[in-house]
Amino acid sequence: MMNPKHVKSILDELVEVYDYEQVFKFLHLPIQSASDKVLEEMNRGYTKKDVLEIIRKFRKRYPKITIWTDVIAGYPTEDEKDLKETLNFLEEVRFDNVFVSKFGARPKTEAKKLKPLPSQIVKERSRILSSIARKISLEKNREWINWEGEVLVDEKVSDYLYKGRNYAYKCFIIKSKEEILGRFVRVRGEKASFGGIVASTFL
Numbered sequence: 001m002m003n004p005k006h007v008k009s010i011l012d013e014l015v016e017v018y019d020y021e022q023v024f025k026f027l028h029l030p031i032q033s034a035s036d037k038v039l040e041e042m043n044r045g046y047t048k049k050d051v052l053e054i055i056r057k058f059r060k061r062y063p064k065i066t067i068w069t070d071v072i073a074g075y076p077t078e079d080e081k082d083l084k085e086t087l088n089f090l091e092e093v094r095f096d097n098v099f100v101s102k103f104g105a106r107p108k109t110e111a112k113k114l115k116p117l118p119s120q121i122v123k124e125r126s127r128i129l130s131s132i133a134r135k136i137s138l139e140k141n142r143e144w145i146n147w148e149g150e151v152l153v154d155e156k157v158s159d160y161l162y163k164g165r166n167y168a169y170k171c172f173i174i175k176s177k178e179e180i181l182g183r184f185v186r187v188r189g190e191k192a193s194f195g196g197i198v199a200s201t202f203l
Contacts (some may be wrong), residue, residue, distance in 0.1 A: 001028040005045035007054050015057055018065075025062045026169030029054065030070035030099075034089030035082035038075055043110070048089065055093055066168045068097040073129050074122030075103050076114035083125055090132050096140045096170075098133035102126050134194045141192035144170055148188045151199070153180045163196070171196035 007014060007029070018025060033039055034048050058065050071086060090098060102122050105112040116122075151164035151172045162174045162181060172187050173196050174180070180201075187199035 001030060003045075004029055004031065004051050004054060008046060008050055011054060011057060015061055018058070018062060024165065024169040025065040025167055026067075027058055027065060028068040031089075032070060032072045033075065033078070033082065034086040035078070038078050038082050041077050042075065048085075052093070062168075064168050066096045066170055067093075068099070069095045070099045070101065071129055071133075072101055072103050073126035074117045076105075076111065076116050078117070078125075083128070087129065087132055090129070090136065094136050094140060095133070097137055098129070100126055100129045100133060137194040138192060141170070141194065141197050144189040144197045145192055146189060147197075148186065148202075150184045151187050153183055153185060156181045172199040173197065174199050174201055176201055 017023060029051065031048075031051050032042060032044060034051075036047050039047060055067060058067070071090075075082075103111075103116070105114070105116070147166075149166055151166045151174070153162045153164040153174065155163040157163060157173075160175055160177055162176060164172050164174055164185065164187070166172060166187075172189065174185065174187060176185075186202040188202070189197040189199050191198040
């Protein structure tokens with residue numbers, strides 16, 4: 001996870017580092033909001049334009065890179081226009097995964113001094129953001145149906161169910177009676193959900 005504020009100053013060098021085969025083509029870039037007004041009030045230190053520049057540079061060099069982000073729903077000064085800007089940005093950028101959090105002020109922060117939005121408004125905005133995010137995640141995962149390649153199996157879910165990551169850190173769900181945890185296996189994407197791609201194996 002990298003704050004866009006810090007990525008800006010090392011962007012060109014960071015993009016080049018991803019050339020190494022050992023590095024997953026994956027970037028977790030928490031934006032929190034796509035409203036420049038809200039970002040300034042959060043004191044985030046970057047703008048929507050900065051985020052777009054980062055994403056465009058990475059995608060130009062690594063077209064299949066997986067990009068995650070985080071968004072806060074219901075920041076105290078967020079209005080309907082700010083929410084719309086964030087929704088439009090999610091549709092434009094099409095992140096592979098979006099973690100939506102309802103705003104909660106931390107102790108001894110400037111945001112703690114602000115009057116919070118009504119809880120029902122925060123809840124509804126969180127629902128709207130999550131709905132858009134899940135739809136896009138599913139569409140992005142469908143792009144990997146029929147993809148064939150290696151994944152590193154890094155999690156055993158149950159006796160015959162595993163999860164693995166490919167070069168772009170995409171999650172593939174694999175059924176196998178063999179013990180494959182910690183191994184590289186060849187798979188083919190068969191079916192997508194918003195949480196990953198169900199795959200068949202070629203052991």
